[in-house]
Amino acid sequence: MAIDTLSPPLPPEPKVELADDAGRTNPARWLIVAIPYLWLLLFFAAPFLIIAKISLSDTAIAMPPYTPTFQGFGNLGTFFSQLDFENYAYLASDSIYIKSYLNSLRIAAISTVLLLLIGYPMALAMARAKTSLRPILVMMVILPFWTSFLIRVYAWIGILKPEGLLTVLFQSIGLMGEGEQVQIFRTDYAVFIGIVYSYLPFMVLPLYAALEKMDHTLLEAASDLGCPPWKAFWRITFPLSLPGVIAGSLICFIPITGEFVIPDLLGGADTLMIGKTLWTEFFNSRDWPLASAIAVILLAVLVLPIVYFQNQQQKAG
Amino acid sequence: MAKSLGPVKRKFSPWTDPTSVPFIRFENITKRFGNFTAVENLTLDIYEREFFALLGPSGCGKTTLMRMLAGFEEPTEGRILLQGKDLAGVPPYRRPTNMMFQSYALFPHMTVEKNIAFGLEQDKLPKAEIAARVEEMLKLVKLEQFAKRKPSQLSGGQRQRVALARSLAKRPKVLLLDEPLGALDKKLREETQFELTDLQHTLGLTFLIVTHDQEEAMTVSDRIAVMDKGVIMQVATPAEIYEAPNSRYVADFIGDINIIEGAIVSNSGAASGGVMLDCDGLKIAVDQECPASTGDRVAYAIRPEKVRLGIEPPADTAVNAAAGEVYDIGYLGDFSLFLVKLDDGRIIRAAQANIQRLVDRPLTFGDRVWVHWSRDAGLVLTR
Numbered sequence: 001m002a003i004d005t006l007s008p009p010l011p012p013e014p015k016v017e018l019a020d021d022a023g024r025t026n027p028a029r030w031l032i033v034a035i036p037y038l039w040l041l042l043f044f045a046a047p048f049l050i051i052a053k054i055s056l057s058d059t060a061i062a063m064p065p066y067t068p069t070f071q072g073f074g075n076l077g078t079f080f081s082q083l084d085f086e087n088y089a090y091l092a093s094d095s096i097y098i099k100s101y102l103n104s105l106r107i108a109a110i111s112t113v114l115l116l117l118i119g120y121p122m123a124l125a126m127a128r129a130k131t132s133l134r135p136i137l138v139m140m141v142i143l144p145f146w147t148s149f150l151i152r153v154y155a156w157i158g159i160l161k162p163e164g165l166l167t168v169l170f171q172s173i174g175l176m177g178e179g180e181q182v183q184i185f186r187t188d189y190a191v192f193i194g195i196v197y198s199y200l201p202f203m204v205l206p207l208y209a210a211l212e213k214m215d216h217t218l219l220e221a222a223s224d225l226g227c228p229p230w231k232a233f234w235r236i237t238f239p240l241s242l243p244g245v246i247a248g249s250l251i252c253f254i255p256i257t258g259e260f261v262i263p264d265l266l267g268g269a270d271t272l273m274i275g276k277t278l279w280t281e282f283f284n285s286r287d288w289p290l291a292s293a294i295a296v297i298l299l300a301v302l303v304l305p306i307v308y309f310q311n312q313q314q315k316a317g
Numbered sequence: 318m319a320k321s322l323g324p325v326k327r328k329f330s331p332w333t334d335p336t337s338v339p340f341i342r343f344e345n346i347t348k349r350f351g352n353f354t355a356v357e358n359l360t361l362d363i364y365e366r367e368f369f370a371l372l373g374p375s376g377c378g379k380t381t382l383m384r385m386l387a388g389f390e391e392p393t394e395g396r397i398l399l400q401g402k403d404l405a406g407v408p409p410y411r412r413p414t415n416m417m418f419q420s421y422a423l424f425p426h427m428t429v430e431k432n433i434a435f436g437l438e439q440d441k442l443p444k445a446e447i448a449a450r451v452e453e454m455l456k457l458v459k460l461e462q463f464a465k466r467k468p469s470q471l472s473g474g475q476r477q478r479v480a481l482a483r484s485l486a487k488r489p490k491v492l493l494l495d496e497p498l499g500a501l502d503k504k505l506r507e508e509t510q511f512e513l514t515d516l517q518h519t520l521g522l523t524f525l526i527v528t529h530d531q532e533e534a535m536t537v538s539d540r541i542a543v544m545d546k547g548v549i550m551q552v553a554t555p556a557e558i559y560e561a562p563n564s565r566y567v568a569d570f571i572g573d574i575n576i577i578e579g580a581i582v583s584n585s586g587a588a589s590g591g592v593m594l595d596c597d598g599l600k601i602a603v604d605q606e607c608p609a610s611t612g613d614r615v616a617y618a619i620r621p622e623k624v625r626l627g628i629e630p631p632a633d634t635a636v637n638a639a640a641g642e643v644y645d646i647g648y649l650g651d652f653s654l655f656l657v658k659l660d661d662g663r664i665i666r667a668a669q670a671n672i673q674r675l676v677d678r679p680l681t682f683g684d685r686v687w688v689h690w691s692r693d694a695g696l697v698l699t700r
Contacts, residue, residue, distance in 0.1 A: 215420065215422065217418055217420055217422040218422050218424060218425075220389055220409070220416075220418070220422065221416070221418055221422035221423075221424070222424075222435070223388075223389075223408070223409040223410045224387060224388075224389075224409050224410070224414075224415055224416045224484075225410075225415065225435050225436030225439060225483070225487065226410045226411075226436055226439035226440060226487070227410055227435070227436075227439050228408070228410050231439075235435075236424060239426050240425070240426055
């Protein structure tokens with residue numbers, strides 16, 4: 001047609017690259033994924049392998065205080081032939097180590113239950129508080145972090161020691177006579193107090209996160225269907241907060257098991273915890289291989305159940 | 318035979334029978350939140366087996382009214398009676414009402430089955446009976462094959478059905494529906510509206526629905542209460558609300574309408590000449606009983622579909638007729654909406670059903686046209 005011949009030719013359509021295809025071959029994309037793995041490899045896998053290697057070595061009066069040490073690839077055969085499981089056998093033979101492990105697990109378990117019992121009502125109250133009040137409450141939970149952890153534990157010594165603040169308080173309100181003193185310091189009770197105090201924010205925050213995002217109309221729906229509030233808690237609120245309960249419990253249980261500072265400062269001579277035992281082997285006995293073996297076993301004790309548990313969780317979810 | 322307003326959905330009108338006893342009675346209910354009055358001195362009767370709609374813009378107090386019946390809020394003043402019994406102080410979990418929530422509020426950690434069984438378990442029914450009832454409910458909402466799914470694995474429409482099944486499972490005396498279809502798309506919503514009506518007729522329960530969607534209220538309900546700022550403006554059947562609104566507010570809220578301000582010239586009753594209005598030169602005659610007297614300022618309200626539109630002038634151009642030109646056209650498929658700018662500057666909306674596919678001479682912008690209407694097409698509103 002006439003009009004067609006008059007109009008100028010259309011410019012060629014621009015080629016449109018599909019974003020998806022471009023992404024798949026983009027090296028930058030792989031780099032982003034690789035960085036965290038590289039980080040883990042460098043700062044978790046490598047140190048762990050070194051520890052694992054030391055745990056298979058023998059003590060030596062040298063620097064570093066163990067043999068064999070890596071002497072180049074030529075001697076790799078002799079190097080491996082000198083490694084053995086002697087230290088692990090020793091750990092099994094002396095009951096103090098097994099007791100330390102078991103006692104650590106016991107203290108961690110009891111502390112975690114205590115933390116749940118104290119932290120859950122706190123988190124629930126925070127989640128149910130007025131929206132304007134919540135950031136202040138969260139702030140108050142985080143506030144202790146502004147002071148060094150070590151200083152806070154030392155402060156507890158001042159409170160718990162026989163002539164400490166607690167004794168003064170009890171005496172002043174008449175709960176105790178002049179001669180009496182609080183006998184908590186350097187016992188397991190002091191360890192529990194210290195642990196529960198130090199770890200409470202780590203329990204409260206994940207619980208709060210889980211409870212805060214819960215839809216309040218679910219409770220209205222439960223009530224509407226004939227479920228009184230106390231039952232609704234166990235049927236709706238608690239099951240829906242389980243991810244928070246699990247997260248909080250793991251975040252507390254794992255480091256408590258390996259805790260060293262609190263039992264060392266607040267606990268008594270008979271407070272056996274694996275962290276303390278490890279410290280003694282490493283610094284007092286200078287037995288690096290044995291201390292490394294303790295660390296490897298501790299890792300196995302904690303990691304294996306968690307990996308199993310997470311697998312189960314993923315299957316259920 | 319007297320003319321009636323619109324189609325009759327079913328022979329059910331206990332509200333016209335002075336001997337019938339209301340099932341639910343809101344008696345002088347006032348609800349305040351701090352300084353804000355959500356519901357003000359409201360009295361309303363709802364009858365057994367009625368499908369009743371509370372309709373109004375958001376913030377008009379309709380949801381508050383429903384939540385007071387469910388027990389989530391207590392009235393500040395007044396009382397709510399269910400079958401003659403005062404509900405004051407009865408917690409939600411002891412009230413024979415069940416609610417379908419706007420957000421559905423399905424328990425995310427329970428399967429469809431468990432969600433539906435939840436209310437029945439609270440009544441401590443035997444296991445076999447619960448299972449039978451759950452199955453019946455699943456069948457009712459056609460979700461049998463989804464019994465073991467979690468709510469997160471369902472589509473919006475399916476979730477809505479689970480919510481409905483859960484709220485119906487306990488056979489409540491009153492089912493409360495809080496904007497139940499808001500989250501569905503238009504087609505599904507329409508379909509579900511008819512299903513809801515069917516369901517209500519089959520089960521013979523009393524339904525109370527809260528909605529801001531006038532089409533939804535009109536489709537499903539026997540009667541509608543139009544609310545504004547905590548007060549009921551009108552309670553009537555959908556047809557009455559649409560065809561005989563009692564106020565400018567109701568007329569304007571429901572559907573599309575032309576409102577023309579004017580003054581009464583004469584008023585001699587529907588039988589002998591009706592009402593004559595003068596609206597700044599436009600003469601309007603209406604066959605209607607009207608409480609207003611000569612000289613009163615009133616409004617004349619007429620729905621667009623009742624305004625006739627043509628190029629030729631009507632037989633009588635003195636009354637109920639005006640000339641103008643086509644100012645704007647909205648083509649809606651089934652209807653076309655014409656905005657006609659009268660010679661005096663007023664805009665009149667006239668709707669024409671597109672009953673023919675092919676039109677000889679379609680109207681277009683700027684065409685000179687006449688709008689006219691019959692004496693019973695619109696009505697005089699005094700408030």
